[in-house]
Amino acid sequence: MSDFINNFWANYVAAASVVSILACALLLWLTARKRVVSSDDNTTGHVWDVDLREANNPLPLWWVGLFVITIVFGLVYLAFYPGLGAYDGKFGWSASGQYQAEVAQADKELAPVYAAYTAMPVEAIAGEARAMAIGERIFMNNCALCHGSDARGSKGFPNLTDTDWLYGGTPDKIIETITKGRVGVMPPLGAAVGGADDVRNLAQYVLSLSGSSTDSVRAALGKSKFTACAACHGIGGVGNQALGAPALNDKVWLHGFGQEAIIAMINGGKHNVMPAQEGRLTEAQIKVVASYVWGLSNKAQPAAKASN
Ligand code: HEC
Ligand code: HEC
Numbered sequence: 355m356s357d358f359i360n361n362f363w364a365n366y367v368a369a370a371s372v373v374s375i376l377a378c379a380l381l382l383w384l385t386a387r388k389r390v391v392s393s394d395d396n397t398t399g400h401v402w403d404v405d406l407r408e409a410n411n412p413l414p415l416w417w418v419g420l421f422v423i424t425i426v427f428g429l430v431y432l433a434f435y436p437g438l439g440a441y442d443g444k445f446g447w448s449a450s451g452q453y454q455a456e457v458a459q460a461d462k463e464l465a466p467v468y469a470a471y472t473a474m475p476v477e478a479i480a481g482e483a484r485a486m487a488i489g490e491r492i493f494m495n496n497c498a499l500c501h502g503s504d505a506r507g508s509k510g511f512p513n514l515t516d517t518d519w520l521y522g523g524t525p526d527k528i529i530e531t532i533t534k535g536r537v538g539v540m541p542p543l544g545a546a547v548g549g550a551d552d553v554r555n556l557a558q559y560v561l562s563l564s565g566s567s568t569d570s571v572r573a574a575l576g577k578s579k580f581t582a583c584a585a586c587h588g589i590g591g592v593g594n595q596a597l598g599a600p601a602l603n604d605k606v607w608l609h610g611f612g613q614e615a616i617i618a619m620i621n622g623g624k625h626n627v628m629p630a631q632e633g634r635l636t637e638a639q640i641k642v643v644a645s646y647v648w649g650l651s652n653k654a655q656p657a658a659k660a661s662n
Pocket of ligand 2: 620
C-alpha cells in the first residue's frame with residue numbers, strides 16, 4: 355500500500371532499483387570483456403611520477419562470482435518480496451500481515467489462559483496473583499505511556515489508583531471506558547461568562563467549592579455565573595459521571611490546581627480523549643486489565659459476593 359496520492363514515487367524507486375542492478379551487471383560484463391594489457395609486462399601502460407605503473411591484476415574469480423550471486427539474489431528477492439514500488443511480490447508477504455498473523459497466533463495460544471477469567475467477576479479476578487501479573491503486563495504495554503507505570507497519571511491523564519472517577523469506578527464502568535474509550539469535552543465558555551473580571555470571580559467561586567478560595571469577595575461575586583457550569587458539573591460542583599464532568603468540590607485536579615488553571619479551562623475548554631481499546635485488545639484482555647485497574651483502588655473479594 356502506498357501513502358502517496360499517485361504512484362510516481364513508487365515507480366521512480368522501482369525504476370531506480372532495477373536500473374541500478376542492471377547497471378551493476380552491465381559494468382561487470384564490460385570490465386570482464388575489456389582487455390587492458392597493452393604491454394607484455396602485465397601492466398596497463400599507464401605511467402605516473404616517472405616510474406609508477408599500474409599492473410593488470412583482475413578480481414579473483416570467486417569475488418566476481420559473489421557479484422553475480424548478489425545480482426541474481428537481488429532480482430529474485432524483488433520478484434518474491436515487496437520492494438518494487440507498489441508491487442507486492444509473488445509471496446504476498448508484508449510486515450503488517452506477518453504481525454497480524456503473529457497476533458492471531460498468540461491470541462489463540464493464550465485463549466485457554468484467559469478462558470478461566472471470562473466467567474469470573476472482576477472482583478475475584480483482582481484477587482488472583484497470576485491474573486494480576488498478566489493485567490500489569492497489559493497495562494505496562496498499552497496504558498502506562500499515558501497513565502504512568504504506577505497508574506497515577508499526570509496532568510490531563512487521570513490517576514487510576516484513587517477513588518475519584520470521571521466516569522465511574524465500578525467494574526462495568528471501567529470495562530466500558532477501556533473498551534469504547536472516552537471523550538471528555540468541556541466547551542470554551544469565557545465569552546458566555548463575561549469579561550476577564552467575571553471569569554476571575556467565577557474561578558474564585560470554583561476554588562471556594564473545595565475550600566481553596568483565596569478571595570471570598572470575588573467568590574461571592576462569581577457564584578451566580580456558575581449556573582452555566584452546573585449543567586455539567588452539577589450544583590455545588592459535585593460532578594457528573596455520565597458526562598465525565600469532574601467534581602470541582604474536591605482536591606483532585608486533572609488539569610491543574612489554582613486560579614490560573616481554572617481560568618484557562620473556562621476560556622479554552624478541553625477535549626480529552628481516552629482511546630478505545632476494542633480491536634487492539636481482546637475482550638478477555640480488557641477484562642483482565644480492567645480487573646488490574648479496579649484492584650488498584652479496591653480490595654479484591656475472593657468470595658463470590660462483592661460489595662463496593
Ligand atoms: C493515549 C493516551 C491513553 C492511553 C493509551 C490510555 N488512556 Fe486511559 N485515559 C486517557 C485519558 C486522556 C483519559 C481521560 C479522558 C477524559 O478526560 O475524558 C483516560 C481515562 C481512563 C479511565 C477513566 C478514568 C476515570 O476517572 O473514570 C480509565 C479507567 C482508563 N483510562 C484506563 C485505561 C487503560 C486500562 C488503558 C490501557 C488499556 C488506557 N486507559 C490507555 C488516556 C489514555
Ligand atoms: C458541556 C459540559 C460542561 C460545561 C457546561 C462545563 N464543563 Fe467544565 N468540564 C467538563 C468536562 C467533561 C471536563 C473534563 C474534561 C476532561 O475530560 O479532561 C471539565 C473540566 C473542568 C475543569 C477541570 C477540572 C480538573 O479536575 O482539573 C474545570 C476547572 C472546569 N471544568 C470548570 C468549569 C466551569 C467553571 C464551567 C462553567 C463556566 C464549566 N466547567 C462548564 C464539562 C463541562
